[in-house]
Amino acid sequence: MLSPSSSHHDDARDAELLAEGRIERLLARYELVIQARCIREARNVHDGQDVAQDVMFRLFREFHAGKRYEGIPYRVVVHQVTKWTLADFFAGRRTDVPLPDDLEIREDDPGDRVVSDLWLHELVAQLPEAERAACTLVYLEGLSPDQAAGRLGTTRNNVDQRLFHARKRLRDLMDGDG
Amino acid sequence: MAEVDLLFDELAAAYVRGERPDLPAYLVRAGDQADELARLVDAFLRTVPPPEPSEDDVAVMRARLEGEPGLLALRKRRGRRVDDVVDELASRLDVADRPRLRRYYQRLEGGVLDPHKVDERVWAVLQATFETSVRNLIRPLVTRQGGSAMAYYRRTVSLDGDGAAPSIAAAPAEPSLVAGSDPAPAERDALDRLFLGDD
Numbered sequence: 001m002l003s004p005s006s007s008h009h010d011d012a013r014d015a016e017l018l019a020e021g022r023i024e025r026l027l028a029r030y031e032l033v034i035q036a037r038c039i040r041e042a043r044n045v046h047d048g049q050d051v052a053q054d055v056m057f058r059l060f061r062e063f064h065a066g067k068r069y070e071g072i073p074y075r076v077v078v079h080q081v082t083k084w085t086l087a088d089f090f091a092g093r094r095t096d097v098p099l100p101d102d103l104e105i106r107e108d109d110p111g112d113r114v115v116s117d118l119w120l121h122e123l124v125a126q127l128p129e130a131e132r133a134a135c136t137l138v139y140l141e142g143l144s145p146d147q148a149a150g151r152l153g154t155t156r157n158n159v160d161q162r163l164f165h166a167r168k169r170l171r172d173l174m175d176g177d178g
Numbered sequence: 179m180a181e182v183d184l185l186f187d188e189l190a191a192a193y194v195r196g197e198r199p200d201l202p203a204y205l206v207r208a209g210d211q212a213d214e215l216a217r218l219v220d221a222f223l224r225t226v227p228p229p230e231p232s233e234d235d236v237a238v239m240r241a242r243l244e245g246e247p248g249l250l251a252l253r254k255r256r257g258r259r260v261d262d263v264v265d266e267l268a269s270r271l272d273v274a275d276r277p278r279l280r281r282y283y284q285r286l287e288g289g290v291l292d293p294h295k296v297d298e299r300v301w302a303v304l305q306a307t308f309e310t311s312v313r314n315l316i317r318p319l320v321t322r323q324g325g326s327a328m329a330y331y332r333r334t335v336s337l338d339g340d341g342a343a344p345s346i347a348a349a350p351a352e353p354s355l356v357a358g359s360d361p362a363p364a365e366r367d368a369l370d371r372l373f374l375g376d377d
Contacts, residue, residue, distance in 0.1 A: 010227035028231035028239040032193070033223045035314065036201060040216040045202045046294045049314070056319055060243065079224070120225040138187055139222070142195035145187050160183070167183060170221040 014074035023063050027056055030078045037079070041086050054095040055085045061098050069105050080105045123169050134162035182211040186218045193222075196229040200311035206298055238315055247289035248315030252308060260284060266307045271299060273369055282373040289317055295375035 017026050034055050039048030058081050069077050084103065088095045124135045137148040138159070145163070149156045185204050192199045201219065208215040231239075234255060241251030253263065264280045273279045285291040286300075293316045304312045363370050 013230075024239040024243055025231060025236045027243075028235040029228040031239075031314065032198070032201065033228055036216065036220045036223050039201065039205070040213075040220040043213060043216075045205060049202070049294075053317065053319065060319065075227075120222070123225065138191050139226075140194060142191045142193075144191055160187075163183075163187060167186065167218060170218055170225070173225070174217045174221045 011073040011075070018063065018068065018074060023060060026063075026074060027059060030059075030075070031056065033075075034078060034082055037082050038086060042089065047089070051085055051089050051095055052082075055082045057096065058085060058099055065098075072105050077105055120166075124166060127165060131162045131165055134159045135166045138163060139166060180211070182208050182215045182218070185215055186222070189219060190222050194226065194229065196232070198235065198311045198314075200301065200305060200313055202313060203298060203301060203305075203311070234310070239319075242315070242317070242319040245318045247287060247318050249287045249304075249312050250289075252310075252312065252315060253287065256308065258307075260287070263287075263304070263307055267300070267303050270303045270306075271372065273372075275369055278369060282369070286316065286373065291373060293317065295373070297372045297375075300372055 014026060014029075017023075031052075035049065035052040038052040038055065039045055042048040042051055055078075059078065062077075062081065081099065084099060085095050121140060124132055124140065127135060133152060134148055137143045137151055138145055143151065145159045146156050149159045152159065185208055189199045189201070189204050204219075205212040205215060234252060237255055238248045238251050242248045253260070260280065260283065264276065264283050267273065267283060268276050268279055271279075282291070286293070286296060293313060301311075301313050366374060366376070
């Protein structure tokens with residue numbers, strides 16, 4: 001379950017894991033995040049999985065080589081390395097070689113807007129109460145829509161309708177991602 | 179309500195519960211709406227903190243970094259024998275030729291079978307057997323030359339000390355775990371197609 005403060009807590013947790021050198025745990029946490037982005041942008045599961053594999057390898061190499069990107073949350077580093085690797089993929093360059101040492105990550109990079117600026121719990125908090133309750137149960141607490149309907153004393157169809165605006169905001173978010 | 183929305187809600191809730199949803203399987207289910215589902219999932223995963231991985235997830239990732247196929251590591255961690263898994267596959271997929279099924283499973287587990295060609299029904303049985311998606315665990319975390327990430331790191335440190343990138347030629351010369359050749363039966367039967375696909 002995700003709590004409203006979990007985003008900040010998570011950045012601190014990532015930093016702690018990194019400081020302890022527990023890179024395998026960090027990679028395990030972000031594997032699906034990386035895979036989803038690669039598959040979406042490659043528009044092909046096979047290519048997306050291959051590129052995601054290379055992103056993981058690059059992240060592993062970056063941190064074992066001692067790079068820490070001080071002050072930049074790990075999730076931003078993940079997305080930036082993913083972005084660079086996808087750029088190499090689309091340019092026909094090799095994606096399984098180490099990144100150049102002079103690459104820098106900036107948290108205010110416009111390309112990372114969707115990583116830094118919006119959290120789902122904030123989006124959900126902006127919704128009308130009935131929608132907020134349904135979205136909280138399904139998207140933040142992990143109940144199925146049927147379970148959420150039972151908890152809210154309403155129908156499954158009504159829950160589906162209440163989730164509509166949250167999904168629309170997510171779609172709008174990706175439309176703005178270029 | 180659109181099918182893609184139903185699939186998204188199912189995947190999102192599973193992810194938040196700390197499960198490991200099989201994204202490629204969801205995309206297959208989405209059919210011609212796969213791109214739309216991929217967009218929604220990508221947006222969702224960018225806006226929620228990732229759940230803490232299980233100890234199994236971490237152990238399997240460590241094994242993959244060492245160059246070991248993840249499914250092999252997971253099976254050993256769960257204390258399951260190859261025959262236990264083969265029994266599940268044979269029963270649920272209604273396969274009579276158990277010795278050949280066993281060989282296919284061992285090749286899949288060992289990372290010498292192209293996972294992209296494996297039938298969705300096989301993944302579904304394995305997911306039920308291991309109670310987690312295993313599709314993404316098949317391949318160890320290796321370079322395209324087949325060297326494990328850990329071996330690469332050790333090699334890098336020993337060569338350069340400062341972690342500078344070694345040349346491609348300096349990558350460790352390990353046997354490739356993913357590039358094994360598939361047998362090419364003259365005519366594929368139903369069992370062949372489960373693991374090798376149709377072409």
